[in-house]
Amino acid sequence: MGTPKDIRKKQRYEAIVDAAEKVFFSKGIDNASMDQVAKQAGLGKGTLYLYFESKNALYRAILYRAFATLKKQFEEALDEENTGFENMKTILRVYLDFFYNHPHYFNAILHFQNDLFNLDAMASEQQIYLAEGVAIIELGAQLIEKGQQDGSIRNDLKAIEAAYVFWGQTMGVLQLVQKKMAIVTHYHQLEADQLIVQHFKLIEYVLKGS
Amino acid sequence: MGTPKDIRKKQRYEAIVDAAEKVFFSKGIDNASMDQVAKQAGLGKGTLYLYFESKNALYRAILYRAFATLKKQFEEALDEENTGFENMKTILRVYLDFFYNHPHYFNAILHFQNDLFNLDAMASEQQIYLAEGVAIIELGAQLIEKGQQDGSIRNDLKAIEAAYVFWGQTMGVLQLVQKKMAIVTHYHQLEADQLIVQHFKLIEYVLKGS
DNA sequence: TTGAGAAAATGACTCACAGTCATAATACTT
DNA sequence: AAGTATTATGACTGTGAGTCATTTTCTCAA
Numbered sequence: 001m002g003t004p005k006d007i008r009k010k011q012r013y014e015a016i017v018d019a020a021e022k023v024f025f026s027k028g029i030d031n032a033s034m035d036q037v038a039k040q041a042g043l044g045k046g047t048l049y050l051y052f053e054s055k056n057a058l059y060r061a062i063l064y065r066a067f068a069t070l071k072k073q074f075e076e077a078l079d080e081e082n083t084g085f086e087n088m089k090t091i092l093r094v095y096l097d098f099f100y101n102h103p104h105y106f107n108a109i110l111h112f113q114n115d116l117f118n119l120d121a122m123a124s125e126q127q128i129y130l131a132e133g134v135a136i137i138e139l140g141a142q143l144i145e146k147g148q149q150d151g152s153i154r155n156d157l158k159a160i161e162a163a164y165v166f167w168g169q170t171m172g173v174l175q176l177v178q179k180k181m182a183i184v185t186h187y188h189q190l191e192a193d194q195l196i197v198q199h200f201k202l203i204e205y206v207l208k209g210s
Numbered sequence: 211m212g213t214p215k216d217i218r219k220k221q222r223y224e225a226i227v228d229a230a231e232k233v234f235f236s237k238g239i240d241n242a243s244m245d246q247v248a249k250q251a252g253l254g255k256g257t258l259y260l261y262f263e264s265k266n267a268l269y270r271a272i273l274y275r276a277f278a279t280l281k282k283q284f285e286e287a288l289d290e291e292n293t294g295f296e297n298m299k300t301i302l303r304v305y306l307d308f309f310y311n312h313p314h315y316f317n318a319i320l321h322f323q324n325d326l327f328n329l330d331a332m333a334s335e336q337q338i339y340l341a342e343g344v345a346i347i348e349l350g351a352q353l354i355e356k357g358q359q360d361g362s363i364r365n366d367l368k369a370i371e372a373a374y375v376f377w378g379q380t381m382g383v384l385q386l387v388q389k390k391m392a393i394v395t396h397y398h399q400l401e402a403d404q405l406i407v408q409h410f411k412l413i414e415y416v417l418k419g420s
Numbered sequence: 421t422t423g424a425g426a427a428a429a430t431g432a433c434t435c436a437c438a439g440t441c442a443t444a445a446t447a448c449t450t
Numbered sequence: 451a452a453g454t455a456t457t458a459t460g461a462c463t464g465t466g467a468g469t470c471a472t473t474t475t476c477t478c479a480a
């Protein structure tokens with residue numbers, strides 16, 4: 001219960017995550033080793049395993065930061081005064097900023113999206129990052145509902161369902177842009193921005209309805 | 211130049227890919243080893259490396275089959291007589307069938323979508339699978355154009371751009387369904403089909419325009 | 421048919437890395 | 451200051467990708 005001890009523990013925990021971000025982000029998680037993280041953190045490898053049960057668990061800590069950062073930016077950008085539709089436009093814009101300004105965090109979310117590393121065998125304390133992700137979806141759903149009430153968004157959408165669909169669609173398009181733009185550009189004369197803008201236009205179009 | 215020799219070579223190549231599908235699909239690529247593939251194929255490990263330069267290269271051969279299968283099913287399902295819009299609906303349905311009937315191939319495409327393993331250092335003979343993927347996008351673009359000509363699809367979309375966006379969106383939604391449905395169902399009362407149906411409805415809505 | 425040279429196949433080996441654990445260092449308590 | 455608990459360590463183990471010296475199989479000219 002010694003608070004100072006807990007503080008030291010928390011600090012070391014965060015320091016390890018800091019080191020992991022440096023290493024994973026610079027070489028990619030697959031090419032980065034725990035030895036490198038340990039060295040970066042100035043610790044022995046064994047120590048890492050006192051704080052994280054596996055390399056994936058360490059990665060999940062980064063994922064948590066990614067979701068938390070995104071959620072915070074959403075919350076900061078929202079304006080209660082605005083219509084639901086306007087706020088939806090806002091979070092789309094914020095999301096795009098996040099994509100450009102925190103590419104590594106965005107990448108972490110992408111990587112998570114493609115993995116099944118959330119076998120329900122995972123202890124519940126290790127699922128905090130999930131709650132952050134779900135909170136983002138729910139935020140979107142709330143905005144859609146609000147927009148339906150104030151008349152700025154069509155009424156025939158189930159809010160939570162639509163929020164998931166938009167999330168999935170947007171992740172898909174941004175994934176395409178992030179990972180495959182070289183191919184797209186090679187085979188057709190298209191720029192990343194064109195695809196992104198088009199996608200956002202379509203979502204706005206769908207939100208408004210006829 | 212000995213044709214019989216080439217045939218034997220091709221057969222062995224395909225046999226290795228068959229073995230790799232069995233092993234990779236049953237354990238997941240990350241948990242499958244080249245030794246296991248070799249054993250499944252009844253060959254020594256070294257032999258695999260005469261046919262494929264790496265585990266990833268072997269995986270790309272599977273990816274090629276995945277794209278080729280999908281493309282074939284698209285082509286079989288299309289009906290020249292129909293409007294562009296009807297044919298777009300058709301390929302969306304075919305795609306969904308593919309998702310359900312060839313989950314492993316679908317998964318391979320997903321995995322590809324999330325990886326950068328297409329460093330442009332890749333020899334061009336190893337890029338055939340890419341051409342298959344691009345062909346699918348172009349097929350979609352053609353249908354959109356046709357629909358614009360016959361009036362069944364709105365005119366203010368750039369066909370190729372829209373094809374990429376729809377592809378990205380659809381991959382994103384299906385990825386969400388395939389990888390994260392357990393979470394979605396846990397936090398909200400939603401079924402995979404609801405999300406998929408909603409997504410397809412939205413695409414159709416967007417294609418038609420106001 | 422044979423045997424020499426080419427082509428294909430092999431599996432023991434190397435190297436890199438995740439995760440473990442017996443031991444060492446440090447911190448806390450009285 | 452001694453004893454106990456906590457935290458840290460890095461040598462070690464196991465696994466798997468990829469290599470390569472050696473062996474086996476094929477080819478074809480004589």
